Amino acid sequence: VGPASLSRFRGTLTGALLGDCLGAEFEGAEEVPLDRVIQHLGSLEENRGDGILQYSDDTAMTRCVVQSLLSRSDFDDMDMARRFAEEYRRSPHRGYGAGVIRVFKKLLNPKCSDVFQPAREQFNGKGSFGNGGAMRAAPFALAYPDIHDVKKYARRCAQLTHASSLGYNGAVLQALAVHLALQGVMCWSEFLEVLIQEMEVVEGEQKSLSDARELNEGDYPFSNRLRKVKEFLQRNSVAIEEVVSELGNGIAALHSVPTAIFCFLHCLEPLPELPPHYNGLQRTIAYSLALGGDTDTIATMAAAIAGAHYGIEQVPDDWKNCCEGFEETEHWAERLYDLYQFRARGG
Numbered sequence: 119v120g121p122a123s124l125s126r127f128r129g130t131l132t133g134a135l136l137g138d139c140l141g142a143e144f145e146g147a148e149e150v151p152l153d154r155v156i157q158h159l160g161s162l163e164e165n166r167g168d169g170i171l172q173y174s175d176d177t178a179m180t181r182c183v184v185q186s187l188l189s190r191s192d193f194d195d196m197d198m199a200r201r202f203a204e205e206y207r208r209s210p211h212r213g214y215g216a217g218v219i220r221v222f223k224k225l226l227n228p229k230c231s232d233v234f235q236p237a238r239e240q241f242n243g244k245g246s247f248g249n250g251g252a253m254r255a256a257p258f259a260l261a262y263p264d265i266h267d268v269k270k271y272a273r274r275c276a277q278l279t280h281a282s283s284l285g286y287n288g289a290v291l292q293a294l295a296v297h298l299a300l301q302g303v304m305c306w307s308e309f310l311e312v313l314i315q316e317m318e319v320v321e322g323e324q325k326s327l328s329d330a331r332e333l334n335e336g337d338y339p340f341s342n343r344l345r346k347v348k349e350f351l352q353r354n355s356v357a358i359e360e361v362v363s364e365l366g367n368g369i370a371a372l373h374s375v376p377t378a379i380f381c382f383l384h385c386l387e388p389l390p391e392l393p394p395h396y397n398g399l400q401r402t403i404a405y406s407l408a409l410g411g412d413t414d415t416i417a418t419m420a421a422a423i424a425g426a427h428y429g430i431e432q433v434p435d436d437w438k439n440c441c442e443g444f445e446e447t448e449h450w451a452e453r454l455y456d457l458y459q460f461r462a463r464g465g
């Protein structure tokens with residue numbers, strides 16, 4: 119697959135959908151034995167498809183992001199906020215975070231004039247550090263070829279619900295990872311180095327430093343976790359328990375975005391514990407689920423990166439056809455590709 123090819127765009131959005139639909143089965147489970155994961159994934163091959171696996175809030179919000187970017191041909195904060203709130207009103211039982219639904223309810227109030235204000239009021243004014251901004255960040259890498267735009271709009275979109283830098287910086291990191299994977303070329307160490315360099319700048323901002331200190335995380339928490347990812351990848355083997363205890367598998371962006379990046383990079387090569395016929399994208403999803411915890415969200419983020427890297431050719435039809443909404447996903451990937459190419463030509 120060539121750099122920023124249509125196959126990679128389709129792979130990104132379909133990978134994200136798959137990760138969410140397949141991961142939802144295990145969300146919140148403390149331990150997920152690998153044979154259960156393999157059995158679950160194997161059952162998809164015996165199925166008729168027909169979108170039987172429903173997507174959760176991760177995809178519901180990603181779909182809003184895609185639809186807003188396509189209909190406005192750019193980032194429009196009011197339109198984006200309206201779509202999130204309307205989607206929640208139409209379909210409130212997609213497994214949204216307990217806090218973020220307060221934001222939607224305020225956004226639905228016609229008197230709400232500043233669409234960023236409800237997010238600022240969350241958690242006694244501290245803002246949410248959940249991974250809800252990061253789980254929907256992949257489309258920014260598909261709409262904007264320029265890395266500055268990818269960072270800027272992933273962050274602003276996340277700030278509609280997540281005012282803590284520990285939340286929105288996770289969205290920046292996730293969008294950057296998809297952006298890099300979409301371009302192809304890099305080896306894992308280069309990939310991580312670029313992410314660390316970018317995140318050090320992002321996390322050097324005053325609000326990032328003060329938010330991290332307030333939560334006793336120390337300075338540069340995302341950059342430091344990426345260094346841990348690097349350390350793990352340099353080893354011959356790493357146990358799932360260690361990945362969970364050092365990187366996390368939780369609902370906070372800090373405890374899930376670096377983990378998703380690790381899942382993608384760790385699965386670049388075959389793993390002895392996974393079926394040898396699995397390709398890289400299948401390995402990434404299976405491994406993400408085996409971590410337990412916030413499986414739908416870690417898998418959606420890891421598989422969006424993997425889909426951007428490997429392209430649609432690695433998405434098995436019988437896995438894809440089991441996911442609610444897969445046809446529209448493919449169609450939107452093509453339209454985002456056109457938008458990206460238009461911008462890349464200076465449009």
Ligand code: F2R
Nearest residue numbers: 213214215216217218241244245246247248249250412415
């Ligand atoms: N919510 C879930 N899973 C829970 C169970 C769902 C179940 N299947 C069901 O249907 O009932 N998953 C989804 O939520 C995550 C994304 O959450 P988001 O959008 O970030 O929400 P929120 O509410 O802003 O943050 C999540 C929780 O994190 C804690 N938190 C965040 N900021 C905090 C702060 N400053 N201080 C203290 N706690 C904070 C709170 O517990 C929030 O509720 C994804 O996993 C998605 O799949």
Ligand code: MG
Nearest residue numbers: 174175176414
């Ligand atoms: Mg979810």
Ligand code: MG
Nearest residue numbers: 145412414415
């Ligand atoms: Mg989740």
